[in-house]
Amino acid sequence: MLAAVCAAVPFTGLSSAHAASSGFGPTQCTNIGNGQLCAAGISGSPAGYGVSYKKTKGSTVTARFxxxxxxxxxxxDNGSFTISQGQTKSFVFSVGNQGACRAKLYDIGNADVYYSPYVSIP
Structure with missing residues (x-):
C-alpha cells in the first residue's frame, strides 16, 4: 500500500516552456466561474502533482484541495483554507506517479465541487 505524503509547498501555474525545463509538465486549467483551477504533474524526487486556485472574483470562500x-x-490536502478575490492558493501532492490525475476543489460553504483537466507526470 502506498502511503500518501502531502507537502505544503508553493505551486504556481507555469508556462509550458518554463515548466518543461523545471520538471513540471504542462499546466492544465479550467475556468470555474470565479477563477482558475489548475494542475500540473511534477517529475523528480519526490514526484507528484501541483494544484492551484486563482480566485478572480466573488466573495471569500473556505475550500479544500x-x-x-x-x-x-x-x-x-492538509485541511481547509480561506481564499479571497485576488489571491492564489496552491498545494503539492507528493504521492509519486499515479498516472493521470486531476485537481478537485471543494467549496465547503456552498458544497460545490470543481475539477481541473487531467494531467500526468512528464
Whole structure:
C-alpha cells in the first residue's frame, strides 16, 4: 500500500516552456466561474502533482484541495483554507506517479465541487 505524503509547498501555474525545463509538465486549467483551477504533474524526487486556485472574483470562500486519479486513488490536502478575490492558493501532492490525475476543489460553504483537466507526470 502506498502511503500518501502531502507537502505544503508553493505551486504556481507555469508556462509550458518554463515548466518543461523545471520538471513540471504542462499546466492544465479550467475556468470555474470565479477563477482558475489548475494542475500540473511534477517529475523528480519526490514526484507528484501541483494544484492551484486563482480566485478572480466573488466573495471569500473556505475550500479544500483533493487529487483524484484515474487509478481510483484519491488524496486530500492538509485541511481547509480561506481564499479571497485576488489571491492564489496552491498545494503539492507528493504521492509519486499515479498516472493521470486531476485537481478537485471543494467549496465547503456552498458544497460545490470543481475539477481541473487531467494531467500526468512528464
Amino acid at each position: 483533493y487529487l483524484d486519479c484515474r487509478n481510483d486513488k484519491s488524496y486530500s
